[in-house]
Amino acid sequence: MPELPDVETFRKYVHATSLHKTIKQIKITNTKILKHISKKKLSSQLTGKQFTETKRHGKHLFIHCTNEDWLMMHFGMTGKLQYYKDKDEQPAHARLICTFDNGYNLAYDCQRLLGNITLTSDIDTYLQRKELGTDALKISWIEFNKRYQKKRGSIKSALMDQNTIAGVGNIYSDEILFQAGIHPKHPTQQLTEEQRKKIYSKMKYVLDTAIDAQADPSQFPDTFIIPHRRTDRICPKGSEQLQDIKVSGRTAYFCPKHQNKV
DNA sequence: AGTACCACCTGACGGC
DNA sequence: TGCCGTCAGGTGGTAC
Numbered sequence: 153m154p155e156l157p158d159v160e161t162f163r164k165y166v167h168a169t170s171l172h173k174t175i176k177q178i179k180i181t182n183t184k185i186l187k188h189i190s191k192k193k194l195s196s197q198l199t200g201k202q203f204t205e206t207k208r209h210g211k212h213l214f215i216h217c218t219n220e221d222w223l224m225m226h227f228g229m230t231g232k233l234q235y236y237k238d239k240d241e242q243p244a245h246a247r248l249i250c251t252f253d254n255g256y257n258l259a260y261d262c263q264r265l266l267g268n269i270t271l272t273s274d275i276d277t278y279l280q281r282k283e284l285g286t287d288a289l290k291i292s293w294i295e296f297n298k299r300y301q302k303k304r305g306s307i308k309s310a311l312m313d314q315n316t317i318a319g320v321g322n323i324y325s326d327e328i329l330f331q332a333g334i335h336p337k338h339p340t341q342q343l344t345e346e347q348r349k350k351i352y353s354k355m356k357y358v359l360d361t362a363i364d365a366q367a368d369p370s371q372f373p374d375t376f377i378i379p380h381r382r383t384d385r386i387c388p389k390g391s392e393q394l395q396d397i398k399v400s401g402r403t404a405y406f407c408p409k410h411q412n413k414v
Numbered sequence: 415a416g417t418a419c420c421a422c423c424t425g426a427c428g429g430c
Numbered sequence: 431t432g433c434c435g436t437c438a439g440g441t442g443g444t445a446c
Contacts, residue, residue, distance in 0.1 A: 323439045
């Protein structure tokens with residue numbers, strides 16, 4: 153689930169529900185999600201504080217806290233957030249639960265425990281340490297063009313490389329390449345400037361459109377491939393059968409008619 | 415600097 | 431019904 157549009161939707165959700173409320177209690181039900189911080193330290197740092205601001209970089213969500221730290225959340229493959237009042241609305245795999253003084257809770261739910269949470273005092277330092285690339289929605293054409301001129305390997309894996317640009321994962325890379333009409337295995341270095349430009353503009357279009365649809369595939373335009381990927385497997389531009397192949401170990405879906413190979 | 419493979423995890427699904 | 435392999439929208443480490 154969580155690529156850039158999903159995480160941006162989570163960010164807005166936290167912003168709309170969880171700011172400026174005092175945290176009464178922190179509950180951590182599984183410490184595997186904690187990175188470089190103990191359960192005790194995280195609870196004590198957050199209890200009694202409030203969240204005041206939200207930021208996102210690629211697939212990373214940062215929530216500012218009145219102790220000046222940022223609570224960092226990464227969602228792995230199965231992470232999500234839920235704001236709720238009654239315990240019966242608590243999601244099944246809630247790993248971190250913040251209870252506010254208004255009686256509501258914000259739960260970080262992560263079935264497969266592949267996500268992680270930590271505290272950081274400075275976002276830029278954190279991003280540098282992780283060597284994350286520029287956010288996919290913030291990167292300029294100049295920088296994108298420069299990076300992808302030099303980049304080797306298939307275009308799909310280049311788009312998914314978080315050190316090159318941050319935020320695009322397996323499904324949105326499929327959508328970007330479908331919209332751009334480029335085969336996922338197309339060698340990055342063999343793209344023309346025109347093709348790079350097309351990928352750049354379709355990347356922005358796909359991510360913006362997905363954010364507008366709150367990252368809900370059922371709200372995506374009829375022209376998107378994502379809702380067809382693992383369902384009817386039919387190309388939305390025609391009636392061709394979509395194909396799947398492995399690219400850098402991930403399953404890529406594409407239309408053999410509309411995405412020509414090199 | 416690539417790819418290939420394994421590991422981390424849980425759970426859904428299809429085949430037998 | 432149960433067991434087993436496979437796969438899933440992520441990332442990090444290792445070997446080549």
